[in-house]
Amino acid sequence: MIYLLIGVLVLLSLVMAVSIWRHYRLKRFIHRLANHVREQTEHTLPLDFTDVPALMLPLYTAFKALLRQLPANIGRDPLTGLPNRANLKKTLAPLMPLTHGALVLLNIEQFRFVNDLFGFHTGDKVLQAFALRLRQFSSQPRFIARMGGDEFLLFFDTVVEQTQLLTLQQLLQQPYLVGNAPIGLKVKIGVLQLATDHADVSQMLRRVDLALKKATQPPFIAQYQHGDDQANQREMSIINSLPKALQQQQLYLVYQPKQALVSGQCVQAEALMRWEHPELGRISPAEFIPLAECAGMLGVVSDWVLDAAVAQLARWQQQGIRLPLAINLSSSDFEQDVVGKISAKLAEYQVDASLLALELTERTLVANLPDTQQKLRELRALGIKVAIDDFGTGHSSLAYLKDLPVDEIKIDKAFLDDLLINPNALKIMRCSIQLAHQLGFSVTVEGVETAAQRQLLVKLGVDVIQGLIFAKPMRAAELVCHAEKLHLFSNMDGDI
Numbered sequence: 214m215i216y217l218l219i220g221v222l223v224l225l226s227l228v229m230a231v232s233i234w235r236h237y238r239l240k241r242f243i244h245r246l247a248n249h250v251r252e253q254t255e256h257t258l259p260l261d262f263t264d265v266p267a268l269m270l271p272l273y274t275a276f277k278a279l280l281r282q283l284p285a286n287i288g289r290d291p292l293t294g295l296p297n298r299a300n301l302k303k304t305l306a307p308l309m310p311l312t313h314g315a316l317v318l319l320n321i322e323q324f325r326f327v328n329d330l331f332g333f334h335t336g337d338k339v340l341q342a343f344a345l346r347l348r349q350f351s352s353q354p355r356f357i358a359r360m361g362g363d364e365f366l367l368f369f370d371t372v373v374e375q376t377q378l379l380t381l382q383q384l385l386q387q388p389y390l391v392g393n394a395p396i397g398l399k400v401k402i403g404v405l406q407l408a409t410d411h412a413d414v415s416q417m418l419r420r421v422d423l424a425l426k427k428a429t430q431p432p433f434i435a436q437y438q439h440g441d442d443q444a445n446q447r448e449m450s451i452i453n454s455l456p457k458a459l460q461q462q463q464l465y466l467v468y469q470p471k472q473a474l475v476s477g478q479c480v481q482a483e484a485l486m487r488w489e490h491p492e493l494g495r496i497s498p499a500e501f502i503p504l505a506e507c508a509g510m511l512g513v514v515s516d517w518v519l520d521a522a523v524a525q526l527a528r529w530q531q532q533g534i535r536l537p538l539a540i541n542l543s544s545s546d547f548e549q550d551v552v553g554k555i556s557a558k559l560a561e562y563q564v565d566a567s568l569l570a571l572e573l574t575e576r577t578l579v580a581n582l583p584d585t586q587q588k589l590r591e592l593r594a595l596g597i598k599v600a601i602d603d604f605g606t607g608h609s610s611l612a613y614l615k616d617l618p619v620d621e622i623k624i625d626k627a628f629l630d631d632l633l634i635n636p637n638a639l640k641i642m643r644c645s646i647q648l649a650h651q652l653g654f655s656v657t658v659e660g661v662e663t664a665a666q667r668q669l670l671v672k673l674g675v676d677v678i679q680g681l682i683f684a685k686p687m688r689a690a691e692l693v694c695h696a697e698k699l700h701l702f703s704n705m706d707g708d709i
């Protein structure tokens with residue numbers, strides 16, 4: 214009896230170890246084990262728990278049945294029955310180097326909405342139907358795998374034509390009749406043609422993934438092109454070297470003055486980041502800021518900017534220069550305690566809040582709107598001015614901006630460039646400026662380069678301009694040299 218008990222325990226541990234080791238879900242295992250035991254004991258219910266030998270037999274039979282099934286499940290996705298990512302690597306490795314055929318990676322766009330709207334059960338059924346359609350696809354890929362949630366990979370041993378991919382996409386996008394409503398999916402496709410040698414399976418998977426990321430425009434099918442991964446390597450190298458750049462002072466701020474059109478005076482400067490990378494040379498903030506944000510590192514960068522900008526304000530204060538400074542913040546900055554951070558920094562350097570201004574894009578403003586609005590109200594209550602940056606590039610609408618706690622709109626250069634060539638752009642600009650004024654916003658136009666542009670903006674009633682016509686972004690020392698010319702030592706009240 215005791216030997217039988219020990220035997221069962223050993224068996225149990227073995228099955229558990231194997232199941233965990235091969236990613237076999239423990240919960241599913243226990244569930245199935247219970248079902249097996251129930252089947253085995255159907256005829257002997259109710260169970261007598263004091264009768265151990267009577268319990269052992271159904272348990273033993275259940276384990277045996279499950280053990281028989283295990284090899285079939287190992288390396289397979291239990292939902293669709295397709296090989297999973299681990300199995301794929303194992304299958305492809307012996308075929309390397311793959312020099313012909315294609316890898317095709319499919320992604321279902323926003324699949325989480327299917328789960329959110331119809332529930333996980335329906336979501337599972339749709340994925341099963343999706344996998345079935347893949348299997349039925351006439352051109353018979355040699356291998357189909359489920360890579361993860363809503364991502365599937367096909368391996369064809371012949372070249373795959375665009376027409377084939379469109380047919381496959383159409384097939385997969387036909388509505389799925391699960392439950393009451395037909396469910397439509399959007400499928401993006403990335404393709405890696407295996408005409409050349411690819412070093413290893415991981416590299417091939419990375420490349421086909423890059424192709425998928427490129428599939429952002431209709432028909433949402435993109436091929437990996439030679440060199441795509443070099444761009445990716447540059448991005449990786451930028452992200453990886455950012456912490457070092459912060460430590461080694463490779464980052465610095467430049468300051469671009471803004472001019473009030475009526476008085477001609479410099480009323481504020483914008484702090485813009487610069488990065489001199491030892492190997493990659495100068496990297497534009499337009500390139501590294503979005504990367505830092507994607508990598509979740511923008512918080513540290515913005516902290517650095519805030520510190521550097523407020524420290525500069527304090528230095529100017531000591532030099533008798535009163536020049537308000539605007540810094541750019543992104544949406545991830547507003548996920549943190551931005552109000553606490555800014556007020557602490559101002560207190561640390563004993564700088565008046567009215568000297569600091571913030572520039573936020575519409576994307577930042579509308580992300581997590583109620584929370585952002587509340588934080589902006591608190592910041593404005595401290596005396597900090599807030600501007601909407603790059604106005605006119607997003608889905609700008611003064612109608613919804615009217616309720617936002619901001620002081621200024623900064624019209625983007627792209628809008629300005631249109632003015633002299635497109636009469637409708639001029640009408641839109643004129644109306645936008647009038648409306649903005651009626652709503653109580655000050656209007657700044659950025660990227661002003663010519664006298665003709667400035668003249669036109671004066672006529673349109675623009676308050677402030679920023680651009681090369683007035684001053685380029687410059688280091689603090691250079692700005693101080695221009696301080697006299699820019700009238701920074703007198704009559705500066707900081708209001709715009």
Ligand code: C2E
Nearest residue numbers: 485486498499502518541542543660661662679680681686
């Ligand atoms: P932005 O905030 O709209 O900054 C204005 C950009 O226009 C700056 O480019 C500036 O150098 C450029 N510019 C100014 N006047 C002229 C002109 O007359 N002609 C032309 N062609 N360009 C002009 P920059 O410095 O490359 O910055 C690009 C963007 O990077 C900024 O756009 C801002 O969105 C972002 N950025 C810069 N510094 C920071 C920062 O410290 N934090 C954050 N979050 N973003 C920053």
Ligand code: MG
Nearest residue numbers: 483541572602
């Ligand atoms: Mg800006």
Ligand code: MG
Nearest residue numbers: 602603623659
């Ligand atoms: Mg801008």
